[in-house]
Amino acid sequence: MITELGNGSLLRGWRMAFDSEGDLCVDFDDFCRVAASIHFVGDVQLLFGQDGDFGALTLSELAPVEGELMNRFMLWISAKFGSTQEMFVALDAALDVHKKGKVSREMFVAGLQNGDGFEADQEQMDAIFDCIDTGDVGFICREDVVFLEVDPQVRQRESYKLKGGKVREWKEFAALQYLQNARNVNSTGKPSEALHPKHRLAPRPWQAGTFETIPLVLISRRRDREREARLRAKSARIVFKHHLCACFGNEVRAVRRSVGGMDEQDISVLDLRRYCRKVDMPVNFTDLFSGLDFDGDGICTLEELCPERAEDLAKFKDWAQKTLGCCANLWSCEEAVLARAKQRGSKGGWISETKMQMKPFMEALSQLGWPGVTRSEERMNVFSSLDAFGCGLIQPTDLAWLDRWSVPEWLASEPDHDAWAKLKELFVTTYGHPLRAWRVALDRDSSNKIAWSEFQTACRKVHFHGNVGGAWRALDADMSGYIGMREYDPPSEALLTSFKEWCGNNFGSVKNCFKALDSDRSGSVTLPELKRACHKLKWLGCVKTLFESLDIDGDSRSRRDASTGKRALTLDEISFLDTWLVEPGAEEMEAESKTAELMAQQVIKAGQRTPKKSGWDEKDVKHILPLSPSKAKRAASPSKEQGEKLPPARPDSQGSCPSTQAGALQSRPSTQQGSRPSTQQGSRPSTQQGGSRSSTRSDSRPALRQFGGQDWEGFQRSAVDHHQHVRSAKGLARSNSSPAAQRRLPNV
Known part of the structure; x- marks a missing residue:
């Protein structure tokens, strides 16, 4: 039946009925639809699933001889010419001027079998030409040979250029011009470089609504907003940390003395807002807290504010607890008592029993065997953090504060890659795929990042009793306080990112994509509908893995498709991708850090030039x-003579x-200690009897x-x-x- 449909050619019939795009495979729904249209009465399921795979039926499975011939021809083109376009250029060069761009059957066979050409007889070459010439017009064009590309990405790019690519390129060019010349958003240039509204090339106001609906414009707007938010948050964080170090010496000392709450450990929203108002911090509060609270729990901890210093403190506390039971016992241990006695000396140079200088304190720690004594940076971080007032002294209250500090388990742990490998294997065993484990167990709030509390909950859920802190540190190499999907599983992150970009490039957003795929308005999209759309619009990811990972409540019967009863995706399950922040690459992250540093330096210099009080x-x-x-x-x-200037001190x-x-204080009114200036009702305060008003003002x-x-x-x-x-x-x-x-x- 397929051969009759192709006018005597099996390959042409395959292309005409099942594979118009030239993918050399067909899914089950399209196969059933075509089988019904040609009135096939056999067992479709048995024919399609001969190998037990109901995902797709390839040409090699339906016709092994013809499939092997086409695969061999595609590999020969890649080895001989490098690409199908180079092959067509070589064939087109031998044609006459008036026949350029159209290669006949005779020229195709003669051009590919000359010299060390493709090894095939005349019948096989005719079958290959029939597979390319699906319309049976007697010649082939440049766009007809694109499907013979071995690399699917190159095939998609060339097909995009040749089939409707001119219109798409024009739309993209117009969108880029609009973004560059529009004054309201200018991602590629400065606002001063935007064209005047009356310029002949400037976008017209009545065209803005049309341009704003172009997917490229929507994506550019969203990326600009995300990038600007990251820059503002990083810049505010740099300015705030510079202020703390300038006023208190380090961040821990600032939290203990002024910024932190009653526990002198963490910074809440109210604590930070109160402090920013007190010192008139020249940054936006929302941006500042966004740059400090990485995990989004509403509290800025020490490990988020200063991770390196917090790590050294956590390790010191862990060592003190293992050695002496608690940090407070360091003050009363025998080594510390002897160090303080040595500090006093024979002449009694130091008689305080409530303070200890750095040198005897470090001598006591060295005798106790603290490993951080030999590392100067770690030693100074610990001592300067415990020294609350920067006087070079340690008190028992400082050690008691360290005991009160609730240290997360991961902060004092070393990276344990073996523990993470076991935990990941347990996730895959329980949920089937790392992406599904991320969606179901780890990232419940769909923020593309998981906090320490979420990680602990997921470990308890899968009954993991290993080194949880070491597994966390194996993922959080930069000690950011959270784990992103790129750190968790790069292939899963690439899958979701590519699907998000595919939705944006074709529909503008994931929400618009869902509305376009839900043609029956049932409020859900089944797996066949999603596969058909991805196949038609050339998304190269694994549709089945994506569907099973996003369908987090697929076992619930109430969430299934109303018409078919199959598992289906709802808008609530995929709408998070619109607000899902994709982490920038390493180069982009480095460029953003430099830009944020420059922005912060400008704010700091402006604050130094402008006094806070006039x-x-x-x-x-x-x-x-x-x-x-x-x-x-x-x-x-007042002075004896009005207007008399005192000599400068x-x-x-x-x-x-x-x-x-x-x-x-000369120009101030006469006051008594602890009282206000004496005034009369309805009159100004006077400083001298009989003095005029102008003489009292200065x-x-x-x-x-x-x-x-x-x-x-x-x-x-x-x-x-x-x-x-x-x-x-x-x-x-x-x-x-x-x-x-x-x-x-x-x-x-």
Whole structure:
């Protein structure tokens, strides 16, 4: 019947009935449809599934001789010419000028059997030509030989160019021009390079609606939004970490002293928002928290904020617990007691029992056998994190804080690839495929990343009792705090990514693709419908694996197709791909990191050039350098002669200007210690009897010049440095003196 359909040629009948695209295979639904159209009354299922595979029927399975001939001819073309287009060019070169582009049967046979040509007789060459000339017109064109390509990707690309490729290329060119010239979005250039709306080449407003529906424009918009969001998050994270290191020395110290919550460990949304408002952080809060909270649990942990420092602390805590039971026991152990006694020395140079310097602390750890003593970076990370105030001292409260810190198991573990291999094998045994295990057990929220809690839940679900932390570390090599699908299983990530891109290139989005495939409006897409669409639009992935992995509740009868009762995909099961963020490649990630670094440097420089306060406040001065009541009274009293300028004060050796306090407060109204300025109802405060209003008002600029040529922020920094120096000097004198001398020292 197939031979009669092909006018005496089995291969032509195969191409005309089953394989119009030249894939040399047909699926079961198309085979049944064609068999019914030609009135075949045999056992279709037995004929199609002779080898037990009901996925596809190839030409070699239906006609082994003809199939072997076509496969041998395709391999010969690849070895002889490299591609089918090169073969057609060689055949077309021997034709006359008026016959270019059309190769007849005689020229085809003569051109391929000359010299070391293809080994076949005349009957076999005629059969090959009939397979190519499906219309029986007597000649073949360039697009007719595309299906003979061995590489399916090259075959798809060449078919795209020759069959309808001109129209698609024109649409893509128009879309690229629209994206480049439109002012509202400009992914390829700067906004200043966009054309003026009245330019003759600029997109017209009434054309915007049409351009916005082109799949290429939709994909470009989505990628631009995702890239900009990543850049803003990375830049905000860099600015925030720079601020913490500049103000506190390191991130752990900042969390313990100011940024963290009551537990001094993690940063919640409210804690971060409160701190950003307090210091007037020059970044967007949403972008900042997105750059800090990698796993999306609403809390920024130490391992997310500073992974390297947190890893060193976690390993130190794990060693202390295994050695002494807890970190607090480090203070009372014999080695630490001897180190503190050695620190005091024979002359009693250090008498404090509640503080320990770095050198004796490290000597005690070295005697206890801590392996991090020999690594300078790890040693400094641990000590600087425990030293909450940056004074070079360790206290028992610092070790108690480390005991309170809830360390995740993976942070102190070493990568265990054998444990991950066993766990992955258990996932495949339970769910059948790594992608289905990802969808069913791991990534339940469809975020394309799994957190530590989700990973633990999945391990308990499959009853894995091995090294869970080591398996996590084997996947999370960059210590990002989460695991992406690319780290979990690269082939599964490539499968989903290619399907997402295929939906975007052909339909604009996965949602539009589902609506196009659901032709009967049943709200579901069966496996045959999905296979037919993927075959027609040339998606080269495994449709069956994709279908079984996405159909996470396929065993439920309520989710099956209403008309056929078969397993089916619903929109809820595949719509997550529209919001599914595809991780960029290594080169793109490196370029984004450099761009984010430049953006962060611009924000930091702008913050350094622009002071946070345009003026100054008396409360700030009192907070930095509190004055005695007598000095405050003299500082608040007006000068004898209005408008008299005080000579500029000279900073002392510590950089502060204590002599400028009176001059700085000269322009303020007369106040008493701890009280507000006296005012009358309905009148302004007066500073001098009989003085005019203009004489009592003064500008803040002359007062700022009295800070030794510094602005207000410079004076603040100098005053803080001076105050801390006085506190540290008096504290050291108190600790090194006798009890009688300590009582004579003033309180600091």
